[in-house]
Amino acid sequence: MENKTYRKLRIGIAAFVAAAMSIAVTLDNMLLGVASVVIGMISMVVVRSKVKRIVDEREVMVRQKAAQMTYAIFAPTIGLGSVMLVLLADESSYILKAMGTVLSYLTLYLIALFSISLVYFNRKYGGGNGKE
Amino acid sequence: MAKNKLKVLRAIHEMTQKELADKLRVSRQTVIAIENNKYNPSLDLAFKMAHLFETTIEEIFEYEADLDEQA
Numbered sequence: 001m002e003n004k005t006y007r008k009l010r011i012g013i014a015a016f017v018a019a020a021m022s023i024a025v026t027l028d029n030m031l032l033g034v035a036s037v038v039i040g041m042i043s044m045v046v047v048r049s050k051v052k053r054i055v056d057e058r059e060v061m062v063r064q065k066a067a068q069m070t071y072a073i074f075a076p077t078i079g080l081g082s083v084m085l086v087l088l089a090d091e092s093s094y095i096l097k098a099m100g101t102v103l104s105y106l107t108l109y110l111i112a113l114f115s116i117s118l119v120y121f122n123r124k125y126g127g128g129n130g131k132e
Numbered sequence: 133m134a135k136n137k138l139k140v141l142r143a144i145h146e147m148t149q150k151e152l153a154d155k156l157r158v159s160r161q162t163v164i165a166i167e168n169n170k171y172n173p174s175l176d177l178a179f180k181m182a183h184l185f186e187t188t189i190e191e192i193f194e195y196e197a198d199l200d201e202q203a
Contacts, residue, residue, distance in 0.1 A: 003159075056158035057174050058165060 006051040013043045071114060079107040134193045139167045141185045141192065156180055 020036030085100025
């Protein structure tokens with residue numbers, strides 16, 4: 001299977017899942033929602049196994065840059081959002097305060113994960129030990 | 133940014149972008165990006181190109197120093 005066909009099939013599956021999910025929400029049918037997601041996931045796995053995809057160095061670089069930008073935007077956004085929620089929520093809005101706390105922990109988890117992977121890849125590619 | 137003669141070499145060897153991409157085991161988009169000087173390939177890929185066209189890396193790529201960087 002060519003890359004183009006794979007992309008078309010992926011869009012088709014995503015459209016099917018989105019349509020089925022919206023119907024499930026409209027009808028308040030949880031079973032339909034879960035079934036559509038499971039069918040979508042299985043179809044994605046089957047389609048992916050049939051395609052001969054080339055992930056070359058340019059695509060890897062594009063993914064790295066995209067991941068870097070996502071982190072640079074996402075971490076401060078949820079970090080600041082969580083601080084605002086915790087600080088601005090008054091006594092009555094305990095749900096907002098709880099959300100803020102959860103987001104704070106998520107931010108910490110994200111930063112910790114980033115730092116660990118940074119140290120790991122730095123060591124893997126020869127940096128970090130200071131030896132000549 | 134390095135300029136390259138990939139388009140010329142490909143024309144000399146009568147290769148399409150797809151054929152070159154298949155031989156280098158990269159996508160056609162990568163070949164297009166290199167030909168348009170939008171992406172500098174890795175040393176590994178540059179050596180593969182040189183080997184494929186039976187030439188040297190210096191014959192394919194020419195380094196152009198950025199005048200802003202030098203200042």
